[in-house]
Amino acid sequence: MQAVTIKDVAALAGVSVGTASRVLSGNPATSADARERVAAAAAQLDYQPNAQAQALRSARSQSLGLLVPDVRNPFFADLAHAAEQAGLSAGYVTLLGNANESSDQQDRYLDTLISRRVDGVIIAPVGGDGGRLRALLERKVPTVLVDRTVPGFRLPSVTTDSETGIRQAVQHLAAQGHTRIGYISGPQATSTGRDRFAAFTQAVAEAGLSQDPELVYFGDYQAASGSAGVHALLELADPPTALLAADSLMAVGAISILHRRGLRIGTDVALVAFDDIEWFALLDPALSVIAHSVEDMGRIAVELLLQVIAGEEPASVVLPSELIVRASSSLPISLA
Amino acid sequence: MQAVTIKDVAALAGVSVGTASRVLSGNPATSADARERVAAAAAQLDYQPNAQAQALRSARSQSLGLLVPDVRNPFFADLAHAAEQAGLSAGYVTLLGNANESSDQQDRYLDTLISRRVDGVIIAPVGGDGGRLRALLERKVPTVLVDRTVPGFRLPSVTTDSETGIRQAVQHLAAQGHTRIGYISGPQATSTGRDRFAAFTQAVAEAGLSQDPELVYFGDYQAASGSAGVHALLELADPPTALLAADSLMAVGAISILHRRGLRIGTDVALVAFDDIEWFALLDPALSVIAHSVEDMGRIAVELLLQVIAGEEPASVVLPSELIVRASSSLPISLA
DNA sequence: CTGAAAGCGCTTACAG
DNA sequence: CTGAAAGCGCTTACAG
Numbered sequence: 001m002q003a004v005t006i007k008d009v010a011a012l013a014g015v016s017v018g019t020a021s022r023v024l025s026g027n028p029a030t031s032a033d034a035r036e037r038v039a040a041a042a043a044q045l046d047y048q049p050n051a052q053a054q055a056l057r058s059a060r061s062q063s064l065g066l067l068v069p070d071v072r073n074p075f076f077a078d079l080a081h082a083a084e085q086a087g088l089s090a091g092y093v094t095l096l097g098n099a100n101e102s103s104d105q106q107d108r109y110l111d112t113l114i115s116r117r118v119d120g121v122i123i124a125p126v127g128g129d130g131g132r133l134r135a136l137l138e139r140k141v142p143t144v145l146v147d148r149t150v151p152g153f154r155l156p157s158v159t160t161d162s163e164t165g166i167r168q169a170v171q172h173l174a175a176q177g178h179t180r181i182g183y184i185s186g187p188q189a190t191s192t193g194r195d196r197f198a199a200f201t202q203a204v205a206e207a208g209l210s211q212d213p214e215l216v217y218f219g220d221y222q223a224a225s226g227s228a229g230v231h232a233l234l235e236l237a238d239p240p241t242a243l244l245a246a247d248s249l250m251a252v253g254a255i256s257i258l259h260r261r262g263l264r265i266g267t268d269v270a271l272v273a274f275d276d277i278e279w280f281a282l283l284d285p286a287l288s289v290i291a292h293s294v295e296d297m298g299r300i301a302v303e304l305l306l307q308v309i310a311g312e313e314p315a316s317v318v319l320p321s322e323l324i325v326r327a328s329s330s331l332p333i334s335l336a
Numbered sequence: 337m338q339a340v341t342i343k344d345v346a347a348l349a350g351v352s353v354g355t356a357s358r359v360l361s362g363n364p365a366t367s368a369d370a371r372e373r374v375a376a377a378a379a380q381l382d383y384q385p386n387a388q389a390q391a392l393r394s395a396r397s398q399s400l401g402l403l404v405p406d407v408r409n410p411f412f413a414d415l416a417h418a419a420e421q422a423g424l425s426a427g428y429v430t431l432l433g434n435a436n437e438s439s440d441q442q443d444r445y446l447d448t449l450i451s452r453r454v455d456g457v458i459i460a461p462v463g464g465d466g467g468r469l470r471a472l473l474e475r476k477v478p479t480v481l482v483d484r485t486v487p488g489f490r491l492p493s494v495t496t497d498s499e500t501g502i503r504q505a506v507q508h509l510a511a512q513g514h515t516r517i518g519y520i521s522g523p524q525a526t527s528t529g530r531d532r533f534a535a536f537t538q539a540v541a542e543a544g545l546s547q548d549p550e551l552v553y554f555g556d557y558q559a560a561s562g563s564a565g566v567h568a569l570l571e572l573a574d575p576p577t578a579l580l581a582a583d584s585l586m587a588v589g590a591i592s593i594l595h596r597r598g599l600r601i602g603t604d605v606a607l608v609a610f611d612d613i614e615w616f617a618l619l620d621p622a623l624s625v626i627a628h629s630v631e632d633m634g635r636i637a638v639e640l641l642l643q644v645i646a647g648e649e650p651a652s653v654v655l656p657s658e659l660i661v662r663a664s665s666s667l668p669i670s671l672a
Numbered sequence: 673c674t675g676a677a678a679g680c681g682c683t684t685a686c687a688g
Numbered sequence: 689c690t691g692a693a694a695g696c697g698c699t700t701a702c703a704g
Binding site: 003046048049050051052053055056061070071072074077078080081084085088093094095096097098100105111112114115116117135138139223252255256259278279281282283284 | 339382384385386387388389391392397406407408410413414416417420421424429430431432433434436441447448450451452453471474475559588591592595614615617618619620
């Protein structure tokens with residue numbers, strides 16, 4: 001409407017629209033004179049190109065979609081931050097979508113991203129089947145999975161090798177004398193839920209600890225399920241002396257209920273959480289964690305996506321995880 | 337290119353592109369027969385309209401821009417979540433921009449939002465002058481300020497009445513016997529930094545407590561400055577016995593350094609933080625906070641923005657704040 | 673109720 | 689190096 005268009009810039013500079021476009025896009029086939037006058041006109045009018053028109057014409061939107069299960073989860077907030085910064089420095093704007101832990105909302109966002117014609121999508125998928133993920137692939141939209149994978153979708157991914165950290169945690173707890181470790185698992189509909197559960201099962205077996213299936217509670221990566229898990233595990237006839245929570249939100253729920261029950265973490269019960277959140281080090285006692293680098297994950301996901309956009313077929317990346325021992329798990333059980 | 341367009345849908349349905357468009361947009365001037373055939377064709381082809389073409393033609397992008405200082409700050413992550421959900425239910429997609437506490441990056445994002453022709457912008461501004469905010473207004477882009485205002489910009493806003501909560505906190509601390517309260521302030525370049533500082537100054541005077549200017553440390557709302565603030569305040573010849581931090585991240589920095597110095601929060605020194613973060617209740621001792629509703633803030637900001645988009649001139653909204661006393665500040669100083 | 677046509681703001685071969 | 693023109697995928701008066 002009253003917005004400044006390239007036509008206004010061209011008119012003020014006294015050149016054709018085509019020439020104005022060439023100057024503005026840095027096309028070398030321009031004269032010094034044209035460059036100067038167009039630049040001056042654009043500056044004078046404070047011209048901002050219509051990104052929609054550019055995208056429609058050039059079939060490139062210079063935007064990426066990032067779909068996370070929950071932005072309020074600090075892990076995904078950090079992931080969003082890392083990916084957004086990496087995208088920005090490559091000239092891409094990031095459209096952040098929040099599935100809000102709902103497959104339906106994820107599917108709606110996927111359709112939105114298709115409609116917006118984003119140049120690529122990074123997704124930490126919610127739900128067991130891919131849902132509308134398939135529509136993305138049918139349209140050959142460059143896509144990279146992050147944190148989680150989905151069976152049946154052969155896509156580049158950036159994930160964490162949860163196994164190493166979990167084995168370290170189990171061995172560490174065994175060394176403190178714990179024989180019954182309660183495990184608050186992620187949902188088995190997610191790859192991380194399955195992988196971490198399998199790693200826990202195997203580590204417990206290797207360490208010769210109790211494989212009592214009652215020691216496993218299946219949560220949903222939300223705080224409330226961490227509370228419920230602690231509740232259930234402590235009600236067992238033979239309750240665990242140590243707890244391992246498969247993500248930070250469930251650990252938060254666990255801590256909350258342990259406090260309410262008057263149990264001292266690190267003394268009455270040991271606790272280790274997957275995900276290294278800044279705040280965990282501030283708790284009293286400080287929380288032992290299985291750390292993995294969310295900054296690397298976000299940055300590398302963007303790198304892989306840019307490679308896919310460039311027509312390459314990058315290999316998936318698996319990042320390491322590592323136990324960080326703090327006071328919540330460092331007391332031998334005999335002293336507890 | 338190989339994407340399905342409305343032309344394909346029209347061809348398959350055996351109608352003109354115009355009729356297909358009318359059916360797809362719910363225009364009542366269509367026959368039952370046309371509606372049926374176009375709907376079937378669209379479903380069969382899994383047609384997703386090109387949002388760029390729609391926006392270019394209709395001058396409405398059905399997208400909102402949300403610019404926050406830092407997504408990793410839980411307050412703004414929650415704000416983003418609330419605004420995004422509210423926008424979504426009104427049919428808008430939210431483009432989340434992260435200024436990363438930099439005016440320059442904020443300005444770049446503002447230009448991007450202009451280029452993308454978002455239908456409106458919600459911004460928690462970084463920096464003292466508006467920067468490119470003025471460009472937004474010159475283009476008459478509907479804009480709402482959230483959390484913070486900027487002098488000289490008459491825009492609808494949703495902010496917190498920090499004064500009530502801060503006065504409650506100061507009175508509460510005075511009632512426990514504290515006479516020297518250390519204040520870790522937000523930057524004076526932000527409206528919240530100024531408002532909260534002014535509220536603190538006044539409350540301290542009203543309560544008859546020490547107005548020693550050395551008791552105020554000016555931070556930048558980041559964790560590191562909270563640490564630095566505690567450090568500076570405790571090095572005073574006559575150090576404070578209670579601390580009030582003007583946001584959650586500075587409180588986190590404060591807690592970290594208090595732990596490192598071996599000081600017991602709530603016993604050796606009282607601590608109250610502005611912003612009610614879920615985690616604060618889990619600390620041991622639980623942290624007293626000045627709470628305000630970030631959900632309301634995000635939701636109302638979207639409501640106001642939709643009103644501005646509709647051509648109305650909504651009044652600004654000021655939300656309440658309130659002290660929540662927990663263990664970190666509940667011990668009388670005589671017992672400490 | 674429907675089709676043909678113009679046009680949103682750009683970019684990009686095509687001549688010259 | 690430059691201009692004129694076509695066209696990206698839609699929507700919307702305009703006739704009929």
